[in-house]
Amino acid sequence: MMDEEDLEFGSDLTSCSPAFIAEIFSKFAEMGLKNSNFTKEEVEDMVIKTLYGTAKLLHEKNMHFEDVISRVETPGGITEEGIKILDKELPKTFNELLNLS
Numbered sequence: 001m002m003d004e005e006d007l008e009f010g011s012d013l014t015s016c017s018p019a020f021i022a023e024i025f026s027k028f029a030e031m032g033l034k035n036s037n038f039t040k041e042e043v044e045d046m047v048i049k050t051l052y053g054t055a056k057l058l059h060e061k062n063m064h065f066e067d068v069i070s071r072v073e074t075p076g077g078i079t080e081e082g083i084k085i086l087d088k089e090l091p092k093t094f095n096e097l098l099n100l101s
Contacts, residue, residue: 013098028047
């Protein structure tokens with residue numbers, strides 16, 4: 001049950017999120033393209049299929065975000081290092097996004 005005072009924020013969060021998610025992964029694919037020899041189509045296909053698989057784990061397997069991270073992350077590995085960067089950089093960006101209204 002959602003409190004009435006949170007209804008507008010919940011609506012903004014869910015109605016804007018598809019575009020925000022698409023933009024985030026578009027930029028991720030763009031950087032993947034710049035740092036590899038894959039074609040744009042190959043990079044986008046890999047990112048989209050990975051996003052789809054991740055969504056299935058979260059939704060169909062009832063996993064939490066932390067569960068997915070811990071399944072992929074290995075101590076001292078690239079995923080762990082990448083998570084550190086995201087933990088440092090993303091909160092400010094997402095806070096700005098969520099405070100636009």
